[in-house]
Amino acid sequence: MPSSFSFVAALLAATAVSASPRASALTGSITARNAANSSLGAPVAYICGPKTANVTCVNRYGSLLPPSFSRDPDPSVAYTGAKVPGDPSWALVQQADFVLFDKKRGLEVLGPAPKIQRGIIPVLNVIHEAPVFVPELNKLFVTQDGPPGNLSILSLDLNHDPPTVALVETDPPLYQPTGGLYNSKDGMIYYAVQGNNASLPGGLQQHAGIARVDPKTLKAEWLLNNYHGFNLAGPNDLTIDDVGDIWFTDTDYAYVLGVSESPKQLQLATWRFRPSTGQIQVMDTSLAYPNGIAFSRDGKTLTGARNVFAWDVARKGHDGTHPVITGKRVIFQALEGAPDGLKVAANGYLVIGEGLAPGVDITDELGNLIARIQTSHPVENIQWTGDDLKTLWLVGIGGFTRVEFDLAGPDLVNYHGKGGH
Structure with missing residues (x-):
């Protein structure tokens, strides 16, 4: 890494619906x-x-x-x-299905034959979050958030179409993960876990924090559950930078939703956690409700949602890896005003789930609106799948939508490699 860089729940019947012709x-x-x-x-x-x-x-x-x-x-x-x-x-x-604001770049995103399928699988009418694609298994793992709260995770086997679905539970169980990320360097899923309860089934006790899971065995390991004795409010989403630090947003949605027995003890914030040493450091407290978070492909931009903001980062300190963030700027006002999860495409475009509203916005790295995808359910988060990473899953309250187009997801092995903006 260079010495400095900048950083941007009742089942619903569901049927796959193909695009219908205009009247x-x-x-x-x-x-x-x-x-x-x-x-x-x-x-x-x-x-x-x-x-x-x-x-x-x-x-x-x-x-x-x-x-x-x-x-x-x-x-x-x-x-x-x-x-x-x-x-x-x-x-x-x-x-x-697709609305284009920048026609030229929008058509490039769609490619010659875009498709959208709604209601692919029957799901509970609850919040669905943390979609994580594990390429070795060709499976998509998706959590179900409360209320009333869940210990199980949906496992979608994408080797079948429509995918087969199973409910799985990690060992030990994780109560209410709300953000997830697959790390190709160790083959593990990293979860931001918001549930904070002392009276879960089987005598399980849990504080909110960061955990990782082996997707093959479902063995779970806790990495972080406090800041010097204070409870975290409820980690919401996370990303990993190119020195291996985990950045996560912390909100009190868990307490509001009734899946935490503890009100916040610290300010809502964006944090950095270094797994190799256990160090945790607050990075930003300026956002009222920090939510989605992602690094640009080249590691020069860290982006956070609500609305969408970007920061510059310099690496300083005795070992040259300590991050200092400056230059906060808003780059995108969401069309509905409540963006949630966001991801960065292979070409650097931002793909932003609209949270409470049924849509996804696509912008360039500077926040210029290019296109949007319109769904029949709110979209909390998104995830690319497939060999070419051109299949995008949109998950949210009471629904899953699958989109096939030409906007590819980032390289899972070399996220911070060449080719990004």
């Missing part, structure tokens, strides 16, 4: 209406892109709407919940 009557109506109202300028939206999915382009980022528009500011109201009665082309946005 020709709607298209005709929009065309006629816009022709009759040409004085209003270009329509807000128009059909564009491959026919394997419903793809809509938005003119000029939708920066000029008829004066009759309105939108509820509640973060659970999706972008499509805006009302634009003065332009019927808005219906194309509401029906779209």
